[in-house]
Amino acid sequence: MIEIYLLEQLAAFARYGTLSKAAEELLISQPALSRSMKKIEEDLGVKLFIRENKKLLLNETGKLAAQLAQSQIDQNKELVSRVIAFDRSLHSIHIGACAPQPMAELMPILQDHFGDMTISSELVYGEKLIKGLKSGAYHLGILREAIDDKELFIQRYMSESLFICVPEGHRLAKRESVKFADLSGERFLLYQHIGFWKSVCEDYMQDTTFLIQPDRDTFADLVANTDYPAFASDRIVSGDYRMEGRVLIPIDEEKARYTFYIACPIEDKRKYAAFFNSVRSEVIGR
Amino acid sequence: MIEIYLLEQLAAFARYGTLSKAAEELLISQPALSRSMKKIEEDLGVKLFIRENKKLLLNETGKLAAQLAQSQIDQNKELVSRVIAFDRSLHSIHIGACAPQPMAELMPILQDHFGDMTISSELVYGEKLIKGLKSGAYHLGILREAIDDKELFIQRYMSESLFICVPEGHRLAKRESVKFADLSGERFLLYQHIGFWKSVCEDYMQDTTFLIQPDRDTFADLVANTDYPAFASDRIVSGDYRMEGRVLIPIDEEKARYTFYIACPIEDKRKYAAFFNSVRSEVIGR
DNA sequence: TCGGATTACGTGCACCGTAATGATC
DNA sequence: GATCATTACGGTGCACGTAATCCGA
Secondary structure, three states: OOOHHHHHHHHHHHHHOOHHHHHHHHOOOHHHHHHHHHHHHHHHOOOOEEEEOOEEEEOHHHHHHHHHHHHHHHHHHHHHHHHHHHHHHHOEEEEEEOOHHHHHHHHHHHHHHOOOOEEEEEEOOOHHHHHHHHHOOOOEEEEOOOOOOOOEEEEEEEEEEEEEEEEOOOOOOOOOOEOHHHHOOOEEEEEOOOOOHHHHHHHHOOOOEEEEEOOHHHHHHHHHHOOOOEEEEHHHHOOOOOOOOEEEEEEOOHHHEEEEEEEEEHHHOOOOHHHHHHHHHHHHHO | OOOHHHHHHHHHHHHHOOHHHHHHHHOOOHHHHHHHHHHHHHHHOOOOEEEEOOEEEEOHHHHHHHHHHHHHHHHHHHHHHHHHHHHHHHOEEEEEEOOHHHHHHHHHHHHHHOOOOEEEEEEOOOHHHHHHHHHOOOOEEEEOOOOOOOOEEEEEEEEEEEEEEEEOOOOOOOOOOEOHHHHOOOEEEEEOOOOOHHHHHHHHOOOOEEEEEOOHHHHHHHHHHOOOOEEEEHHHHOOOOOOOOEEEEEEOOHHHEEEEEEEEEHHHOOOOHHHHHHHHHHHHHO
């Protein structure tokens, strides 16, 4: 058995060609490296170098050894990263959410239940979310429909309705409610990371132009300082949300209101039972 | 990077289940192993064990780590053996010979030329020998025919003729020479390791029974102490070979005389040039 | 009381760095 | 003189063993 540090030194010598250069890269002294190379030969019981004219060169066996050493080093590094990744996976919950708002509201409950774990989320919807839940890519999911699937446990969570948010002087500002068709020809500010709502916009408001903003701050700035209309939701409005100089108008469309469901692989149902119960009571309690 | 000795200790603990047992197997003390396990956790920055009731158990991450450790150990061992095997291959000449006698006579010349190398030989003939020469399985070959092959360099070497060796009282003892047919019905002692000669016996003396001897000493003993006929060759007879109470009679058949050739892959021709020249002059010199 | 894990403590060796030497360009 | 490998020598960190302690069956 040859220790890794020796293999690393051999591989470094093979890469850099001279002891001096390799020693410098390895942050050890030249004599130390010289001795290590002797030790490897000793340990293997095989000549690895051609020593001539005070030059040190790898012979054919040495080249093979250096190559195998490098692959051993790579595998050692992979061992470390795999173990760490596995450990992390045991201490994290990754959630696939179809929209940001229900995810944001779930966060405090998750932290209550899994305070010692890392909670991360990803905006994803449709088939990719379902597959990810089944494959384990997501531990939990926030769906926008109660699909019937034997592999998944699903529970009703909350609803969200879409509003428009227009300046007081806007042509629609006095309306009680609007339809998608009313927005034709308008130019709407749209924050990019809104999950499936983006597809709703694209599918049902094809005659509306969207000014897509990838940056959250820029988006907020534009809403505050321009007259472009934008969207909002009842989950934000219902709080103490207020916006100077703008009015909120509900969208009267079936596709502007969604009920969300939380889901997990059926085999994890027990593991998350307490959490699911908390969600039920908290949401009912509103 | 985790040193191999730590991985080995982890794998041993995983195998034996307790520190005490594993330490005993590893020939180190229990406290040393205890510390090493702590160090691995420290180095990886990850919990690998469940410590409860003074028992030490691997957790899921630990089981993964131990498994990966074992595979790393296996690969380290393979590295060592591959390097050693490669080195040996550089310092050895392996010869595929179709018969033992020409091989034996080649040995002194080989040792003259390649004194620092390990010379080994294997009895093999026909297609397997040709393929082995081309694939590098044999560095040199002793063939019984001068095949025409662009990949091989071939040079005439020596000839050998088959004799029978019968007791003075044998029915054939007074003959000048014999034919294969004369041996019909006889029971011949036959040493097993005679290369292609075995196939000659089987192909051209189908009515002769062969008492095949896998052991050299037993064979010699039987020749010396029984009246069974056996074979001999002019290469042995020509020396000061004598056998009490037996006579040697040449076999007058085309298939009882072969000319041997030595061969190597064409790309090695230069490497063995001096040796090939020695063979030519020595054999001519006889 | 025994078997097994951990803690405490002292030790030796293996690896290291500095310095000097040898050797080639 | 510059560069590079090796040898010599002295230091030190680290993994080890012994001994003691703790804990549960």
